[in-house]
Amino acid sequence: MSDLLSRPALMAELQAALARSPAVALLGPRQVGKTTLARRFVQPGSTHYLDLEDPVVLAQMSAPMNLLSPLRGLVLIDEVQRAPEIFPVLRVLLDREATPARFLLLGSASPQLLRQGSESLAGRLAIIELGGFTLQDTGAQALSRLWWRGGFPRAFLAASDDASRRWRRDFVRLVIERDMPALGLGISLPAMQRFWAVMAHFHGQIWSAAEPARALGVNESTVRRYLDHLTQLYMVRQLQPWHANLAKRQVKAPKIYFRDSGLLHEALGIASEDALRLHGRVGASWEGFVIEQLLALAAPDQAYFWATHAGAELDLLLLKDGRRIGIEVKRSDAPTLTPSMRVAMQDLQLDALYVVYPGLRRYPLAPGIEAVPLTAALPAL
Ligand SMILES: Nc1ncnc2c1ncn2[C@@H]1O[C@H](COP(=O)(O)OP(=O)(O)O)[C@@H](O)[C@H]1O
Ligand SMILES: [Mg+2]
Structure with a gap:
């Protein structure tokens, strides 16, 4: 194409x-472009392309050794979460002398796949996580469209805003009606839809189960399980809190973000790019968007947020190659130094703190603290 x-x-x-x-x-949400990417390596229709969403192929997989052992070269197994029981077989095949076959596995849900896969293929399996389009894919000139429509290829590339919204609505319905039940979650459709809406209001906030549990009429551990399922389907990110070795009291619950800004906007009923700029949650949306972009582009070893009960906070703490990099996300045209930034710099012993904002100019705020446009943040990291 x-x-x-x-x-x-x-x-x-x-x-x-x-x-x-x-x-x-290669793991990531459904519809993010995994199969499209993998087709460059193995042609669909070849005997080396096994799509487990095809019932015929899935049936053949009941005897995986017979099916897989004669194959030579690169073998692609798509939607591998449909047959996690093949991992021990793959291990045997990978351990053959001279490695006659190599495997590219694609999956749309992380849990079983990762657990069983990483155990039985320890040391043999490289994992790449794939999200929607990033600024690097679309170019910086597409920033506001990418933010408003989100990074799912079909939502981003849709012929009109209406078509993009329709695609996002249908996509969410599919996740809720098909993927959530497939994970064995015993929850009614209307309750799941309510939960999705409640989660959209949590975007950018610190998790607390009390309010969603009350809204859904279930207990807190049940609501926690729902949250974990949405996380495993790559819909929601739980950013974990960092604990510095300090006397100060620090926040211990994760922060919740929708990973895709386009799905967030649809859940909040935001109908256009202009409406987004006027919406009460525009700041939270921008913060989540920037965080996802930076995580995709910087590929840190670990990522956290930090907050004290006294009010000091840092949106993102990246640990990368032994360095500690702090990120504050701002939406103003000319961010300035705040007391909280100084506290974070000192308490967390940051190597650098970048204040990422939508402007065009990079400028220093204090020793080690710099304002950096989002579109220029990558080289800085
Ligand atoms: N790089 C891309 N450019 C344009 N469209 C894409 C790209 N990657 C994927 N798409 C489109 O997005 C949709 C989902 O892609 P697909 O590869 O099937 O996702 P997945 O395998 O992750 O579910 C398809 O309609 C595909 O054509
Ligand atoms: Mg696919």
Whole structure:
């Protein structure tokens, strides 16, 4: 297809993983472009392309050794979460002398896949997580469209805003009606829809189960389980709190974000880019969008947020190659130094603190603290 957006950084990452590791898992939400990307490596229709959403192929997989052992070269197994029981078989196949076959696995849900896969394929499986389009894919000039429509290819590339919204609505319905029940969650459809709406209001806030439990009429541990399921389907991110070795009291619950800004906007009923700019949650939406972009682009070893009960806070703490980088997300045209930034710099012993904002100019605020446009943040990290 000629209208495909090329994703060179991702291609390079996948290529490098395939060169280094006999098995690679490409994991991410449904509809994010996994199959599209993998088709560059194995042609659909070839005997080396096994799509487990095809019932015939899935039936053949009941005898995986017979099916897989004659294959040579690169073998692609799509929607591998449908048959997690093949992981022990893959292990045997990967341990054959001279590694006659290598495997590229695609999956749309993390839980069983990761648990069983990483246990039985320990040391043999490279995992790459794939999200929607990033600024790197779309180019900086598409920033406001990417923020408003979100990064799912079909939502971002839709012919009109209306078509984009329709696609996002249908997509969420599918996740709620098909993927959530497939994870064995015993919850009615209307309750799940309510939960989705409640979660949208939590975006950018510190998790507390009391209010959603009350809204849904279930107990707090049940609501916690719902949250974990949405997290495992890559719909929601739980950013964990960082605990510095300090006398100050620090927040211990995770912060909740919708991973895709377009799905958030649809859940909040935001109908256009202009409406977004006037909406009460615009700041929270921008914060979540920037955090997802930075996590995708910087690929840190670990990521946290930090907050004390006295009010000091940091939106994002990235640990990367032994460095501690702080990020504050602002939506103003010319962010200035705040007392909280100084406290974070000192209490967390940051190597650098970047105040990421939508403007165009990079400028210093204090020693080690700099304002950086989002579109220029990557080189800074
Ligand atoms: N790089 C891309 N450029 C344009 N459209 C894309 C791109 N990647 C995926 N798409 C479109 O997005 C939709 C979902 O892609 P797909 O590869 O099937 O996702 P997944 O396998 O993750 O569910 C398809 O309609 C596909 O054509
Ligand atoms: Mg697919």
